[in-house]
Amino acid sequence: MGVGMYFAKSPDYVAYQIPDSILAIGFFFAINLFLLPYWIAVFRNASSRIGILILTFVSLPLDLLFIGWVLWIACVVWAICAKNQTKALEESMALARLAESQRPVNVVVQNDRPIDTVSQLTALAALKASGALTEEEFAAQKAVILGK
Numbered sequence: 001m002g003v004g005m006y007f008a009k010s011p012d013y014v015a016y017q018i019p020d021s022i023l024a025i026g027f028f029f030a031i032n033l034f035l036l037p038y039w040i041a042v043f044r045n046a047s048s049r050i051g052i053l054i055l056t057f058v059s060l061p062l063d064l065l066f067i068g069w070v071l072w073i074a075c076v077v078w079a080i081c082a083k084n085q086t087k088a089l090e091e092s093m094a095l096a097r098l099a100e101s102q103r104p105v106n107v108v109v110q111n112d113r114p115i116d117t118v119s120q121l122t123a124l125a126a127l128k129a130s131g132a133l134t135e136e137e138f139a140a141q142k143a144v145i146l147g148k
Contacts, residue, residue: 034056037055045084046084055071124142
């Protein structure tokens with residue numbers, strides 16, 4: 001016999017036992033249902049998953065005051081709405097690439113005199129080789145230099 005729970009089945013108090021395996025499965029599902037906001041945050045790779053976990057555990061003793069379920073629902077909403085770390089990093093990298101691609105390319109002037117065309121094209125080719133200019137930017141600047 002295990003340590004399962006006994007329930008009275010009839011007025012004669014004939015008891016029957018719920019098997020330990022059923023109790024263990026029920027306990028497993030109950031714990032994971034309680035931790036649902038945290039699991040949502042983990043699977044969404046949310047940056048605030050630790051805060052969600054802490055607030056989920058704070059909601060447990062407040063269930064005695066009947067407001068813990070409100071905090072638990074708030075945790076679920078927070079987990080669903082929390083920003084994905086990977087997406088946030090990709091967005092910031094895309095914005096950085098966009099900002100860098102839109103920066104103006106200036107022609108270098110020494111001693112208030114324009115540099116000759118060959119020197120300008122050499123400097124432009126060096127910028128393209130270093131990766132500072134894209135093919136389109138290189139073509140546009142080359143057209144400006146040769147169009148003088």
